[in-house]
Amino acid sequence: MVKFGYTILYVEDVQKAIEFYENAFGFERKFISPDNDYGELNTGETTISFASKKLASQNLEDGFLESSLEDKPFAIELGFITEDVGEVVQKATSFGAILVTEPKKKPWGQVVAYVRDPEGFLLEICTPIQG
Structure with a gap:
């Protein structure tokens, strides 16, 4: 295993x-x-x-x-799950993250936003997937 x-x-x-x-x-x-x-x-x-x-x-x-903020992000992301995407995005950006995409509700009901950390890595901040 x-x-x-x-x-x-x-x-x-x-x-x-x-x-x-x-x-x-x-x-x-x-x-x-x-x-x-x-x-x-x-x-x-x-x-x-x-x-x-x-x-x-x-x-x-x-x-x-x-990784660099001057370049596009790599084709990979780290996903962080939370019940309050907007609050976590606001906190992350207050400490230096760069907003990529505002929180949006997906067709399957999940709320998803994207930020980049100060080194340029792509982070997904999202609600849990219900299923």
């Missing part, structure tokens, strides 16, 4: 990234390495992790595409 354990975002400053997610979404810090090159947040069953771009470069000899 395989279990999905974590997603790692490659960021400029691990400490700053952790602080943004703590402040904007209320996640709790799980771990930050002594050299600040790697950190994790408790977010429920799956962990969001952060690695410095320096560490990522050491692990990936051929390099990687860096």
Whole structure:
């Protein structure tokens, strides 16, 4: 059996990234390495992790595409579920997230909004899917 354990975002400053997610979404810090090159947040069953771009470069000899607010977001998103999408979007933007799409109700009843974090990663903020 395989279990999905974590997603790692490659960021400029691990400490700053952790602080943004703590402040904007209320996640709790799980771990930050002594050299600040790697950190994790408790977010429920799956962990969001952060690695410095320096560490990522050491692990990936051929390099990687860096996330940036100047470019379009990657074809992937992190989804955060809440009962009050508007409130979470407002809080996230007050801590530096960039609004991409205002909350909209989908045909299946779910409310969905999109923001980008300060490093440019795409975040979906949504209500639970009822089904």
